[in-house]
Amino acid sequence: xxxxxxxxxxxxxxxxxxxxxxxxxxxxxxxxxxxxxxxxxxxxxxxxxxxxxxxxxxxxxxxxxxxxxxxxxxxxxxxxxxxxxxxxxxxxxxxxxxxxxxxxxxxxxxxxxxxxxxxxxxxxxxxxxxxxxxxxxxxxxxxxxxxxxxxxxxxxxxxxxxxxxxxxxxxxxxxxxxxxxxxxxxxxxxxxxxxxxxxxxxxxxxxxxxxxxxxxxxxxxxxxxxxxxxxxxxxxxxxxxxxxx
Numbered sequence: 256x257x258x259x260x261x262x263x264x265x266x267x268x269x270x271x272x273x274x275x276x277x278x279x280x281x282x283x284x285x286x287x288x289x290x291x292x293x294x295x296x297x298x299x300x301x302x303x304x305x306x307x308x309x310x311x312x313x314x315x316x317x318x319x320x321x322x323x324x325x326x327x328x329x330x331x332x333x334x335x336x337x338x339x340x341x342x343x344x345x346x347x348x349x350x351x352x353x354x355x356x357x358x359x360x361x362x363x364x365x366x367x368x369x370x371x372x373x374x375x376x377x378x379x380x381x382x383x384x385x386x387x388x389x390x391x392x393x394x395x396x397x398x399x400x401x402x403x404x405x406x407x408x409x410x411x412x413x414x415x416x417x418x419x420x421x422x423x424x425x426x427x428x429x430x431x432x433x434x435x436x437x438x439x440x441x442x443x444x445x446x447x448x449x450x451x452x453x454x455x456x457x458x459x460x461x462x463x464x465x466x467x468x469x470x471x472x473x474x475x476x477x478x479x480x481x482x483x484x485x486x487x488x489x490x491x492x493x494x495x496x497x498x499x500x
Contacts, residue, residue, distance in 0.1 A: 259293035261321040265309040266291075270454070280304060310446055328444060329429035331451035333487065338422045342366075342415040343401035345382045347389065351398035352379065359400040359415075366412035368402060376403040380469040401469075423465045425484040426452055433472070433481040441470075444483045457487045 266276050266287075273287045280287070280301055289295045297305065306313040315321065342362070346355040359377060363369045382397030389395040401418075426448045433440050445468075452458060461467055471482045 257293050258296065258317050259291045261316055261319070262287075262297075262305065263291040264321050265305075265311070265316075269309070269450075279308060310443065327431050327440060328447060331426050331428045331448050333424060333457075334427050335422065335424050336420075336484070339420050340404045341378075341401040341418055341420060342368075342404060343399055343418060344415050345397060345399045347382065347385055347395050347397040349394045349396070351382070351396050352400075355379070355398050355400040359402060362412065362414055363402050366410040368404070368408065368410070371408065372405050375405065376471060377401070378403065378469045378471045380466060419464060420466060421462075421464045423462070424487055426457065426487050427485075428483050430481045430483065432479055434479065441481070441483070444481075445485070448483060448485050452485070452487060459486060462486065 266273070271279075273284045273291075277284045277287045280297075282301070286295070290297055302313060302316065306316050309316070311321065342359075344355055344359055344362070346358065348354045356377065356379065363375060363377075368375050377400060379398060379400045382399050385395055385397045404417075428444050428448045428451075430440050430444045433444075459467065465486055466484075468483070468485050471484070473480055473482075
């Protein structure tokens with residue numbers, strides 16, 4: 256795929272008309288049409304502006320087939336997540352995701368959770384309260400892992416914090432094979448979800464006893480997938496999501 260096709264693909268993905276893109280780039284609609292037809296190449300400053308607008312690398316815009324990204328991300332949807340109880344733990348280390356996930360997997364085994372519910376869901380989210388010194392000097396980051404507990408499950412197994420999550424609505428996007436380029440694909444999924452919220456008049460809404468965001472990793476047809484959830488204001492239409500109970 257050439258540069259022009261990439262511009263056209265990204266423009267349509269963002270639901271931007273040629274006229275709107277022309278206004279953003281301070282050029283005529285005919286110029287946008289000629290860019291997309293590969294009749295002329297945008298000047299360097301315009302290429303940089305396009306890469307900023309579409310949140311992609313300049314090299315990828317010019318050389319790669321950007322339509323392949325469409326196979327990585329699902330559309331963003333609004334879903335209702337039923338209330339649930341969770342057991343959670345946080346770690347601050349140079350590799351917190353793997354460390355805390357391994358810890359919670361051991362807890363789930365020892366507590367008997369996996370014996371009664373082998374498909375128990377493990378979710379996670381960033382822990383932001385890490386000092387600049389730990390981040391910059393030691394490369395530490397924070398991450399929380401939690402197992403969603405089935406109704407009626409009881410255990411006295413120590414080592415976790417128990418918490419209740421209220422029913423809430425989320426903007427949800429699925430990433431296919433997120434760890435193939437984790438530091439690009441996962442942040443980009445959050446940006447796509449935020450762009451969706453802004454474009455459709457939704458907004459994030461902090462609320463007590465409701466996670467502002469979280470991630471759920473699973474296997475589907477032999478491929479690793481990640482669902483990213485961002486909490487939003489209540490809306491009139493939602494898709495029911497009841498897998499947490």
